[in-house]
Amino acid sequence: MNLSNIDSKQDTPRVELDRTFSIAPMLDWTDRHYRYFARLMSAKALLYTEMVTTGAILHGKGDYLAYNTEEHPLALQLGGSNPVDLAACTKLAAERGYDEVNLNVGCPSDRVQNGRFGACLMAEPELVAQCVDAMKQVTDIPITVKTRIGIDEQDSYQFLTDFIETVNAKGCTAFTIHARKAWLQGLSPKENREIPPLDYDRVYQLKRDYPQLNISINGGIKTLEEAKLHLAPLDGVMVGREAYQNPYILAQVDQQLCGIDSPIITREQVIEQMLPYIEAHLAQGGRLNHITRHIIGLFQGLPGSRGWRRHLSENAHKPNADINVVLKAAEFVDAQALAESQA
CATH class of the missing domain: 1.20.120.1460 (Four Helix Bundle (Hemerythrin (Met), subunit A))
Structure with a gap:
C-alpha cells in the first residue's frame, strides 16, 4: 500500500462526537438542503451526508464535499474499497472540516456491489480493516463503519463478531449496525430495508460482548420513545426514513434524548x-x-x-x-x- 503521496494526519486533537442520535445517510435524500433543515430542529443530532463514492470525489466534475457550515457536527459517508483512494478522500474531507468519515459496509445495491463496496465488503473484513487503517493514517478525525448484521447465508453471530474484531484491530472503535442482514441477490435496496427481519437483540449482544466499543443501532426506529429503549443498552440510535418523512420528530431530540434544556422550535x-x-x-x-x-x-x-x-x-x-x-x-x-x- 503506497500512501507516500498523502500528507500525514493532522495533530490537532478533536472533541469526541456525541453519537446519541444521528440521521442516517440516505441517497438522494440527505443532501445539504435537507441537512440544513434538520439542523434547525436539532443542534445535537449527528448528520451524515449521502454516500459519496471515492471515484466521484477524486474524478468527478462537481464538488461532492460541499456543505453549509451550520450543519456541524457532520460526517461524510464514503463508498469505496481502495485503501489509497479512501485515504485521499478522507484527507480531503478533514481539510474541508468534516467531523467524521464513515465507511459504507451496508448498502446492498447491485451498482454498489459491482464497484466492490457496500454490504458485500462484510465478506472481506481484512480489506475493510486495511481501508480503515489507511484512512486513520491521514487524519485524527474519527473513522467509523456502518454495516449490517450479516449478508446472505453468512448471518451467524460469529460472522458478525469476526468482522467487528478484525476492523477494530485497525483502530475503528465506533460502529453503526443496521439490525438486518442484507440479501445481495434477489432483493432491491428498498426491499433490503424492509424484508430481512430486524434483530435488535443481536446488536445488544454485541455491545455486551464489546463494551469498549461505541455501538449505535439503525433500522425500523420510528419514535423517540423507541429510541430511548435502544439507548438503555446502546451508545447511539440512528434514524433514517422517519427523520425524513416525518422530520418534526427532530424538534425534541435534544430535549428528550440529549438532556438539553432549550425551547422546542415550532x-x-x-x-x-x-x-x-x-x-x-x-x-x-x-x-x-x-x-x-x-x-x-x-x-x-x-x-x-x-x-x-x-x-x-x-x-x-x-x-x-x-x-x-x-x-x-x-x-x-x-x-x-x-x-x-x-x-
Missing part, C-alpha cells in the same frame, strides 16, 4: 428560519423544489398537511417559483390545529 419557526436560506439558494440560481422536496413532510399528521404538500408539489417546480409558494402552502395548515399541536 413548525412556524422552522419555516421562518428556512426562508432566508431559500432566498439565498434562489439568488444563486437554484430552484425552489431543490429545497421544498425535503420540507414537504413538516406538517405530517396535521389537518391541512395534504394542502401543504399538494401546493408545494404543484408549484415549487415552476421556473419563477419563490418563497411565496412556501408561504401560500403554509396557509393550508389549520392554524388552530397547529397551535394546539405545539401547546
Whole structure:
C-alpha cells in the first residue's frame, strides 16, 4: 500500500462526537438542503451526508464535499474499497472540516456491489480493516463503519463478531449496525430495508460482548420513545426514513434524548428560519423544489398537511417559483390545529 503521496494526519486533537442520535445517510435524500433543515430542529443530532463514492470525489466534475457550515457536527459517508483512494478522500474531507468519515459496509445495491463496496465488503473484513487503517493514517478525525448484521447465508453471530474484531484491530472503535442482514441477490435496496427481519437483540449482544466499543443501532426506529429503549443498552440510535418523512420528530431530540434544556422550535419557526436560506439558494440560481422536496413532510399528521404538500408539489417546480409558494402552502395548515399541536 503506497500512501507516500498523502500528507500525514493532522495533530490537532478533536472533541469526541456525541453519537446519541444521528440521521442516517440516505441517497438522494440527505443532501445539504435537507441537512440544513434538520439542523434547525436539532443542534445535537449527528448528520451524515449521502454516500459519496471515492471515484466521484477524486474524478468527478462537481464538488461532492460541499456543505453549509451550520450543519456541524457532520460526517461524510464514503463508498469505496481502495485503501489509497479512501485515504485521499478522507484527507480531503478533514481539510474541508468534516467531523467524521464513515465507511459504507451496508448498502446492498447491485451498482454498489459491482464497484466492490457496500454490504458485500462484510465478506472481506481484512480489506475493510486495511481501508480503515489507511484512512486513520491521514487524519485524527474519527473513522467509523456502518454495516449490517450479516449478508446472505453468512448471518451467524460469529460472522458478525469476526468482522467487528478484525476492523477494530485497525483502530475503528465506533460502529453503526443496521439490525438486518442484507440479501445481495434477489432483493432491491428498498426491499433490503424492509424484508430481512430486524434483530435488535443481536446488536445488544454485541455491545455486551464489546463494551469498549461505541455501538449505535439503525433500522425500523420510528419514535423517540423507541429510541430511548435502544439507548438503555446502546451508545447511539440512528434514524433514517422517519427523520425524513416525518422530520418534526427532530424538534425534541435534544430535549428528550440529549438532556438539553432549550425551547422546542415550532413548525412556524422552522419555516421562518428556512426562508432566508431559500432566498439565498434562489439568488444563486437554484430552484425552489431543490429545497421544498425535503420540507414537504413538516406538517405530517396535521389537518391541512395534504394542502401543504399538494401546493408545494404543484408549484415549487415552476421556473419563477419563490418563497411565496412556501408561504401560500403554509396557509393550508389549520392554524388552530397547529397551535394546539405545539401547546
